[in-house]
Amino acid sequence: MSLIWKYFTLDSAESSTANCNVCKAKVSRGGRSISNYNTTNLIKHLQKHHAKEHTEFAQVKRKKDDPSKQMTLTDAFQSQKQMAQQSAKAVKITEKLLEFIVLDDQPLSIVENIGFRRLMEHLEPRYSLPSRKYISETALPELYSKVSSQIADKLKDVQSLSFTTDIWSSDVCPMSLLSLTAHWMDASYALQSAVLNVKELRGSHTSSVISASIKEMLDGWKIPISKVHVILRDNASNMKKAMDDLGVPSLGCVAHSLQLVVNEGLLSQRSVSDVIASARKIVGHFKHSPLAYSRLQDLQREFQMPLKRLQQDVKTRWNSTYYMIQSILEQKRTLCAFAADHELPASMTANHWALLEKTMIVLSPFEELTRAISSSSSSTADVIPTISVLKRLLSQERDTDAGIKTMKSTLLQAVNTRFGNIEDEPLYTLATLLDPRYKDRCFTNEEAAMHAKNALIQEVEKIENALKTTATTALATAADPAEMVSHAEASGSSGHTSKSTFMMMFDEVLNKEQEESEGGIIQTSALVQVQTYMTEKLIPRSENPFQYWAVNNSRFPALAATASAFLSAPCTSVESERLFSTASNILDEKRNRLLAERAEMLIFLKKKPDNVYQVNPATGFCHW
Structure with missing residues (x-):
């Protein structure tokens, strides 16, 4: 583009005159058509009427036309030369290409697609796109x-790790995967998690095969069994036995237990299961009939309602049944109008609608609880408080309970059956005590709360002794032997204490007197920390319990270290289930022959912790 246009503007691209930016005069562009227009008249106008601007234009033009600034023939050939595969720019492009494949669930074969190859060739002609074999066998590993x-x-350097694990079987190929996800608190008491493995599980899923696979995963990451705080699993007998065989503490997924509670306590009732089956048929009808769905949309517009689809449920997820009932009730008016003119696979009477409404009311607390415990910040500390609240809600009688008392009592019985022993499980009780939002306020059994406090004191003492041992070892390692000898000689003995037996006994008596409190209870540091912590006011439920320990770490060092172990454990295996949603996107119909090893790498990289790569604030792009 000519430099002259700094001084002139056009009304339009086809305009035969240009407007001078200095004097606003219209100057002819010469010629009779666009193809004949030129800038000669514009340059002469500057020269004749605007000497200063013309001088500036001439100087800039001379610099631009300077032969020393022009590209040499060698440079011209170099600009068209293919990049070396190991050059810095080529390596960076390959890295970004791999990010694109991993983060956007793209197939490895995309590098062979004609359209993608043309795009890359247009963006950077000098870059040679790597082969699929190079991506899968070199770049990805x-x-x-x-x-x-x-x-x-x-x-x-993490002293205690919690894990979630689950098994997933693909629908598009004969492959089963066993996952292992680690959860821990870092030095700043922030909750962290990372997928460690997604290994292929061959053969029968017996407890011995599962335990051997998990042991192999832990050994691969050099994680000793002693560092395993707890492993969250589903409630299947093979998973439970596998953890027992492995010799690690384990807990069942609370979300799975709630699924069993709702199935046993409510959905198994004949009247409820029948009306839900009718609702399922109606939703299925609109899912499979475009004509019926378009008619339903017309009714939604006629009644000035939002255009919404009916939600189909999945029998293995009770909350999906809840959402299906919710969507049916929202469309009650349109469905009734539809049934007046068109046939439905099932009819809904007034009693059916009333029963659906009652079922939804009863299931509402379960749905809210499930959402709460399935969040990424939930922990085993949330189990006892939420189950206690749920029991209280189900046991309370309200004026609005007409017609649903039997439902509530049946659900309460199922909750008591499935969660009757949670206050006897140390992994739950200690975590609850260590959560500054709950402490001992949510226990329904006072004896269980007392046992939990005593167990907490013992745990804190273990941590305290470990911290003292670590500090003593570090001090002994850092001490200068020569300096120690000089101190001993200065005290008048070679390496022995200068205190007499009498003085040592005096110190022992004083220390004992200091340790004993008014009831004869030994006031250890661990006991003081626990008692002080327990007597302080609860923090609001809306606040972050992890942040509390970050702030109070210096006040309660051993207690905070104990909290970092117990509060890092989630209460559900939802993280593993979310992981397998990613797996289903990677192992799909187009990639059903992907090797298990490649699938693990892709899932692992897709689900890596956020802080493994950074986001450039200027571009918004990620880099490893």
Whole structure:
């Protein structure tokens, strides 16, 4: 583009005159058509009427036309030369290409697609797109190794780790995957998690096969069994036995237990299951009939209602049944109008609608509880409080309970059956005590609360002794032997204490007197920490319990270290289930022959912790 246009503007691209920006005069562009227009008249106008601007224009033009500034023939050929595969720019482009494949669930074969190859050739003609074999056998393993090393560095100094695990079987290929996700608190008491493995589980899913696979995963990451705080699993007998065989503490998924509670306590009732089956048929009818759905949309517009689809449920997820009932009730008016003119696969009477409304009322607390415990910040500390609240809600009698008392009592009985022993489980009770939002206020059994406090004191004492041992070892390692000898000689003895037996006994008596409180109870540091913490006011439920320990770490060092172990454990295996949603996107119909090893790398990299790569604030793009 000519430099002259700094001084002139056009009314339009086809305009035969240009407007001078200095004097606003219209100057002819010469010629009779667009193809003949030129800038000669514009330059002469500047020269004749605006000497200053013309001088400036001439100087800039001379610099631009300077032969020393022009590209040499060698440079011109170099600009068209293909990049070396190991050049810095080529390596960076390949890295970004791999990010694109991993983060956007793209197939490895995309590098062979004609459209993608043309796009890359247009963006950077000098870059040679790597082959699918290079991506899968070299680039992907290298990136996997790089990210896994970063995660291994993060886990190296963590003293206690919690895990979630689950098994997933693909619908598009004969492959089953066993996942292992780690959860822990970092030095700043922030909750962290990372997928460690998604290994293929071959053969029968027996407890011995599962336990051997998990042991292999832990050994691969150099995580000793002693560091395993708890493993969250589903309630299947093979998973439970596998953890027992492995010798690690384990807990069943609370969300799975709630699924069993609702199935046993409510959905198994004949009247409820029949009306839900009718609702399921109606939803299925609109899902499979475009004509019926378009007619329903017309009714929604006629009644000035939002255009919404009916939700189909999944029998293995009770909350999906809740959402199906909710969507049916929202469309009650339109469905009744539809049934007046068109046939439905099931009829809904007034009693059916009333029963659906009552069922939804009863299930509402369960739905809210499920959402709460399925959040990424929930922990085992939430189990006892939420179940206590749920029991209280189900046992209370209200004026609005007409017609649903039997439902509530049946559900309460199922809750008591499934969760009757949670206050006897130390992993739940200690976590609850260590959550500053709950402490001992949510226990329904005073004896269980007392046992939990005593167990907490013992745990804190263990941590305290471990911290003292670590500090003593560090001090002994850091001490100068020569300096120790000089101190001993100065005290008049070679390495022995200068205190007499009498003085040592005096110190022992004083220390004992200091340790004993008014009831004869030994006031250990652990006991003081626990008692002080328990007597302080609860923090609001809306506040972050992890942040509390970050702030109070210096006040309660051993107690905070104990909290970092117990509060890092989630109460559900939802993280593993979310992981397998990613797996189903990677192992789909187009990639049903993907090797298990490649699938693990792709899932691992897709679900890596956020802080493994950074986001450039200027561009919004991620880099590893």
